[in-house]
Amino acid sequence: MARTLIHAEDAGVLHSHAQLNFHNGKYIYKITMNAGKPELSVTDGTRTLTAPLLWAFGTGEVGQSYLLQRNGNYFESRVSYFRALDNLHFTPARSLLLPYDLEEAMARPVDTGEIRRCFSCHSTASVIAGKFEPGKLAAGIKCEACHGPGAEHTVAMQASILQQGFGDEQAANLIFDPGKLDPVDSVDFCGACHGSRWDTMLAGISGVPSVRLQPYRLQNSKCWGSGDPRITCVACHDPHVLLVQDISAYDEKCLNCHLANPGAKPVSDHPGAACPISTKNCVSCHMPKIEVPEMHRAFVDHQIRIVRPGDHLPN
Ligand code: HEC
Ligand code: HEC
Ligand code: HEC
Ligand code: HEC
Ligand code: HEC
Numbered sequence: 115m116a117r118t119l120i121h122a123e124d125a126g127v128l129h130s131h132a133q134l135n136f137h138n139g140k141y142i143y144k145i146t147m148n149a150g151k152p153e154l155s156v157t158d159g160t161r162t163l164t165a166p167l168l169w170a171f172g173t174g175e176v177g178q179s180y181l182l183q184r185n186g187n188y189f190e191s192r193v194s195y196f197r198a199l200d201n202l203h204f205t206p207a208r209s210l211l212l213p214y215d216l217e218e219a220m221a222r223p224v225d226t227g228e229i230r231r232c233f234s235c236h237s238t239a240s241v242i243a244g245k246f247e248p249g250k251l252a253a254g255i256k257c258e259a260c261h262g263p264g265a266e267h268t269v270a271m272q273a274s275i276l277q278q279g280f281g282d283e284q285a286a287n288l289i290f291d292p293g294k295l296d297p298v299d300s301v302d303f304c305g306a307c308h309g310s311r312w313d314t315m316l317a318g319i320s321g322v323p324s325v326r327l328q329p330y331r332l333q334n335s336k337c338w339g340s341g342d343p344r345i346t347c348v349a350c351h352d353p354h355v356l357l358v359q360d361i362s363a364y365d366e367k368c369l370n371c372h373l374a375n376p377g378a379k380p381v382s383d384h385p386g387a388a389c390p391i392s393t394k395n396c397v398s399c400h401m402p403k404i405e406v407p408e409m410h411r412a413f414v415d416h417q418i419r420i421v422r423p424g425d426h427l428p429n
């Protein structure tokens with residue numbers, strides 16, 4: 115998370131590829147380096163537009179999107195980098211098969227409200243005293259975003275900016291220790307950026323598009339019950355280290371609540387039944403990977419459940 119936003123000229127993905135490209139009909143997109151600075155160019159065969167890239171969003175582990183500035187306004191590149199393709203494709207939710215002109219084909223204008231939201235989730239302290247200060251922000255999610263003086267302030271501000279488009283002044287006086295949150299608040303804390311259950315429900319998002327909104331999916335699981343510290347985001351993920359990709363490492367998290375021996379009866383500190391099928395690699399069957407087409411890869415479904423052949427994705 116610490117490197118989820120960087121200046122485009124520092125993006126390893128762009129330095130390690132002499133050229134990235136994509137084409138849609140007559141439009142050809144290229145990202146190349148020009149004297150160490152990345153540039154996006156789009157041509158329709160007769161005319162070519164070129165613009166320097168300013169910010170790179172996303173580490174590139176999954177994908178990376180780019181912001182550019184033209185005449186003082188922000189634009190989002192119509193194409194993004196995807197690890198699975200190791201090349202460019204349409205930015206998720208922004209595909210435009212028949213653009214009106216070259217300008218529209220190149221990038222989408224992003225208004226100030228939306229820009230503030232992007233930076234709220236991808237950087238630290240981009241809003242100072244209610245004012246959006248892109249010149250002063252710390253790119254990426256730094257310690258201070260979750261700790262430090264005014265940390266809850268930051269997250270509460272982010273949450274209220276996301277919901278209402280402005281900061282909540284009352285949040286300014288709070289001091290914060292994320293380790294002391296109760297389970298619901300703890301998940302909402304991560305949900306300020308990862309999409310809380312309420313935000314997801316209010317936005318009417320379900321099915322495949324909700325798979326990446328882990329708080330919503332997790333809280334739909336029977337395991338969640340009414341909340342338990344053993345099933346919060348931080349029970350499985352340490353936000354200070356990179357995501358653990360060895361699935362067997364998660365077994366002990368399940369077995370904190372589930373019995374290991376199918377003959378045993380659930381007890382108060384182990385309320386979960388034992389699995390009749392297996393004693394290891396629990397997530398490989400109960401947290402299946404769901405393909406998200408516009409991301410060109412699959413993501414773990416945090417709605418923990420029994421998966422039977424032919425099942426539809428629940429919720
Ligand atoms: C200020 C916004 C913000 C908050 C708060 C936040 N995240 Fe994230 N998180 C992000 C962003 C942005 C990414 C995307 C990283 C990327 O791919 O560029 C991310 C990525 C992740 C990843 C996957 C990538 C990796 O390698 O680590 C995990 C796991 C994760 N977050 C867990 C958490 C947990 C647990 C919490 C709560 C303790 C949390 N996050 C709170 C913004 C946030
Ligand atoms: C509500 C908070 C929020 C907002 C607003 C937001 N992002 Fe993100 N973004 C995230 C989180 C959280 C992740 C990590 C998702 C995951 O791994 O499940 C992420 C991941 C990404 C990634 C990495 C690829 C991927 O999908 O994992 C890119 C690129 C990205 N965001 C770009 C943007 C851009 C550009 C904007 C503004 C137009 C934006 N985001 C607005 C929270 C946000
Ligand atoms: C995405 C949010 C997030 C970020 C960023 C973050 N932390 Fe934390 N930190 C947490 C949470 C949540 C806890 C409580 C974890 C728990 O209870 O398991 C915590 C706990 C801690 C603790 C107590 C550890 C313990 O074992 O009790 C320390 C020390 C700490 N963080 C330091 C840092 C430092 C230093 C940085 C920057 C390098 C940082 N954190 C970045 C969310 C974050
Ligand atoms: C906080 C404790 C807790 C944790 C952690 C936990 N579970 Fe559960 N889980 C439960 C409870 C309670 C139930 C409901 C009673 C039951 O069916 O055992 C449940 C139900 C289930 C079910 C049955 C769902 C259904 O539709 O009938 C499966 C499968 C399951 N858990 C798997 C897992 C796996 C795999 C993990 C680890 C990735 C895990 N659980 C982590 C408490 C937990
Ligand atoms: C019971 C354990 C468990 C809990 C609780 C949990 N996760 Fe995960 N999470 C996983 C596993 C397993 C993976 C997949 C790791 C891998 O193989 O890459 C994962 C992957 C992720 C990823 C990477 C994206 C992906 O799908 O590949 C993000 C982001 C993430 N979790 C965020 C969260 C957030 C936010 C919460 C709290 C709402 C949460 N997780 C709660 C087990 C858990």
Ligand code: HEC
Nearest residue numbers: 368369372386387388389390391392393394395396399420
């Ligand atoms: C190879 C796939 C697979 C693995 C690995 C696996 N399970 Fe299961 N699990 C299943 C299937 C299939 C069922 C449904 C069995 C049935 O009802 O016919 C099930 C059922 C369950 C149930 C419901 C039991 C009940 O009596 O309601 C729980 C709880 C559960 N598994 C937890 C776990 C845990 C915890 C682990 C890891 C220690 C695990 N599973 C590993 C496939 C798997």
